[in-house]
Amino acid sequence: MHLHTSTSTTLLLAFTLTLSFVQSQQTTSGGETHLATYLYHRHGDRTSKSTPPTRLTPLGSTQIAQSASFFRRRYLSPSSPFRIDGIARDLVDLEEFTISAPEGDEVLEASAGYFARGLYPPFEGNGSGETLRNGSNVDAPDAGSQIVPVRSSSSSPAAGSSSSSGESSKDKENTAWLQSASSCDAAKTSSNSYFYSPRYTDLLESTRDFYQSLDPVTNDVFPEGNLTYKNAYAIFDYINVAAIHNQTGTIDRLENEEQTLGYLQALAGLQQFGLAFDESDTVRAVEGMSQAGNVLSFFEQVAGNATAGGGGSANVTHKLNVEFGAYSTFLSFFGLSGLSQQYPDTFQNRIPDYASVMGFDLFTPSGDEMTEDNLLVRFLFHNGTLTDPEAEEFFQSYTLLNSTSDGNSDTVMSYRAFRNHLTSFAVRNEREWCDICGCSSSTSAASDAGGSTSGDGGGGNGLSKAEAGVIGAFVTLGVLLLAAGLVWFVLGRRRTRKGEKGEAGGGVKEVDEKFTGEK
Numbered sequence: 001m002h003l004h005t006s007t008s009t010t011l012l013l014a015f016t017l018t019l020s021f022v023q024s025q026q027t028t029s030g031g032e033t034h035l036a037t038y039l040y041h042r043h044g045d046r047t048s049k050s051t052p053p054t055r056l057t058p059l060g061s062t063q064i065a066q067s068a069s070f071f072r073r074r075y076l077s078p079s080s081p082f083r084i085d086g087i088a089r090d091l092v093d094l095e096e097f098t099i100s101a102p103e104g105d106e107v108l109e110a111s112a113g114y115f116a117r118g119l120y121p122p123f124e125g126n127g128s129g130e131t132l133r134n135g136s137n138v139d140a141p142d143a144g145s146q147i148v149p150v151r152s153s154s155s156s157p158a159a160g161s162s163s164s165s166g167e168s169s170k171d172k173e174n175t176a177w178l179q180s181a182s183s184c185d186a187a188k189t190s191s192n193s194y195f196y197s198p199r200y201t202d203l204l205e206s207t208r209d210f211y212q213s214l215d216p217v218t219n220d221v222f223p224e225g226n227l228t229y230k231n232a233y234a235i236f237d238y239i240n241v242a243a244i245h246n247q248t249g250t251i252d253r254l255e256n257e258e259q260t261l262g263y264l265q266a267l268a269g270l271q272q273f274g275l276a277f278d279e280s281d282t283v284r285a286v287e288g289m290s291q292a293g294n295v296l297s298f299f300e301q302v303a304g305n306a307t308a309g310g311g312g313s314a315n316v317t318h319k320l321n322v323e324f325g326a327y328s329t330f331l332s333f334f335g336l337s338g339l340s341q342q343y344p345d346t347f348q349n350r351i352p353d354y355a356s357v358m359g360f361d362l363f364t365p366s367g368d369e370m371t372e373d374n375l376l377v378r379f380l381f382h383n384g385t386l387t388d389p390e391a392e393e394f395f396q397s398y399t400l401l402n403s404t405s406d407g408n409s410d411t412v413m414s415y416r417a418f419r420n421h422l423t424s425f426a427v428r429n430e431r432e433w434c435d436i437c438g439c440s441s442s443t444s445a446a447s448d449a450g451g452s453t454s455g456d457g458g459g460g461n462g463l464s465k466a467e468a469g470v471i472g473a474f475v476t477l478g479v480l481l482l483a484a485g486l487v488w489f490v491l492g493r494r495r496t497r498k499g500e501k502g503e504a505g506g507g508v509k510e511v512d513e514k515f516t517g518e519k
Helices: 007-028 058-075 106-119 185-196 198-206 208-212 229-244 257-276 282-310 327-337 415-423 430-437 441-450 465-497 503-515
Strands: 032-041 097-101 129-131 137-139 150-152 320-324 357-365 376-382 396-398
Touching: 032 058, 032 106, 032 282, 032 327, 058 106, 097 106, 106 150, 106 320, 185 198, 185 257, 185 282, 185 430, 198 208, 198 229, 198 257, 208 229, 229 257, 257 282, 257 327, 282 327, 282 357, 282 415, 282 430, 376 415
Parallel strands: 032 320, 097 150, 097 320
Antiparallel strands: 032 357, 129 137, 357 376, 376 396
16 A cells, blocks of 8 residues: 655645644633632541541641632633633632631631632732831731631521521531531431431441441540441541541551541441431431522522623622532532432542532633523532642533533533522522421511512422421421330330340430430
8 A cells, every 4th residue: 555645735634633623622621701600618637526626737728728729720810711701810809709618617717718818829919018197118917918708608598698508606517417516407307317217227237346346446535335337427537537647546456447447438428428318308408408599699690790781701790609618518419419319429428528629610602692591500529639730620520410402411501401400409598498497487477578489499280399398307207206106115115024225215315416416
């Protein structure tokens, strides 16, 4: 075969390949007008919950600083294809950027503070000095540093907060099960029912010998009677912290360290996901409902401003919202959104690692008319610390929808489809929160008089999410009362016959301890 190509043909082929590459880069990297981003972030490495008070460690602050560097490059750098259009790069604009954490939670508040400093590091032109009338110059003691207030995200919608995951002001990082710090009693009741489920009781029994074998490692913190699957997360957390920080005398007594830690983590993930979400009783996932409502409210404001009068991104004032919160909100949202069903290896029965983050990008293809029909949403997630500011591929996109029609793809959703999907389970205002969780009569009356209901959840022939939540809570309560009656009956008979202590009685006490935050 005669293999010969003329010089002109070779040059034409090279030109064609180069042009195709450039066009593909423009399509995938430079082909969008990025309007806004919402990030939900877990804290960095911390001390164990079993040895309160819980504190952010130097490693944890470093993890958060690394994450901030990644997002500074992704969303603020002029050379980034994902740069938020018009956002300030060096001097923070507090109308464009807000950051929040639950009030009183030292670990989450400290993480938010480190993130803000990493996103907007010291800048000499920030006006930290001034010249007084007498001609003397005064510089701030931290010249160049930028002060970004960390807002509170601690109240439920019933308390009037616009940024909330239904958490109380109680320090959640000192509590083994985070739902115990929730202000939603119906969610607590729903989570409580997990301890009566076959999933829980089967694992309680099948793992008993394994947990008892950990006594040499944990006997200074956990009495032998507490070494069960009931305390799966607390036990994993204690041993995991010891492994990270090389605590001699604890981790040195652990046999097969890597394998055992992996098993402990898997069991903790099973338990915590079961406590955070149940498909048949979704009120358990109220934190994820509130988080969905927060994202929707933020994006609706952005979309409304961007599409008003064709002003585009120039009309968008609030461009970046970062909220620090607990892993239970991640788990609840993963279940409600369908991520745990679509990507079980990533989102089901797994607790996000320290410094994990999920994000929502709102954008439109460059050159397209700025209308709601042209708006797109991208959901992203990374498990653990984003250590490499250059590694964009680690902040991975996932779809929240099963369908790839109507402008949706494997990683991009139309804004309308995204909004409709989240609206189906989001809690967005006081009235919806009170319908699901229960509020005082005065609060409910105020909601009826002046509150508004957003979204499409209350229409149609079926039950609204609020009605379903109330019914689910009462059904759960009925099950618990029935179970309690059965326990009383069994214990009474056992005491009459032999005076023995029943396992069921211990189970009820375990539930009570879990929800009072006792360990």
